[in-house]
Amino acid sequence: MASGDTLLVLGPQQGQPPATNYATLDSRNNQLVLDFDDTTEESTYFSGVLPRNYGGGGITATLWWMATSATSGDVKAGVSFERHQDSVDDLDADGFGSEQTGTITAPATSGTTKAMAIASTNGAQIDSIAAGETFRLKVARKAADGADTMTGDAELLAVELKET
């Protein structure tokens, strides 16, 4: 697979909530979204199988956001990967690689989307996931971070994983 090619597309309905501080499902004009709070850090998990045509490069997660109501301010989000290596990783405990973060400014019109691309290099940052293995992707809004200045919920519309 070549750099820049899409590996997976994940939607809000595939999000798996943690026990606490989870992003909540919402709809906007009949489109499913996950709402991330602006005060408390909230997260969600996505599970997948890394496609067989993955070529061993880094992975860029593009998060498509809308602001529920804001027309200014920045959203900061983080992504982290967890490899599920056969007969090695015990899924009873979390084992995510280091979180990579990105920031975008809210569009001037609430309801328009904005893409946030967060690159993770191949190796430790993606927990060394290999083609054909299951994995988890954690997406969190860093609401308590000083760089997250946007008022109100951030709505996650979709996540695209592409090889970089």
Add this chain to the structure above:
Amino acid sequence: MAVLSAADQVAVTSSYTRLVCERREAVPIRKAELRAAITAVDAWADSNQASFNSAIPLPARTSLTARQKAEILLFVIRRRWELS
């Protein structure tokens, strides 16, 4: 009554944010700016308690409890601004 604690101000900020998010109403300010507004409104309410109280005529001023007078203010503001 003193000004609200930091935790209470965060709670007010969160509640207000939730309200405007549910209405999907445009909010063209940042989190820190909204928090500053809430802090300032609380400080204004705190420093103008005596003025508010003296505006209430007798016998209501001395016969009603502080909570009852605050509720009157709440109801008047609700009606003036058509708040639900």
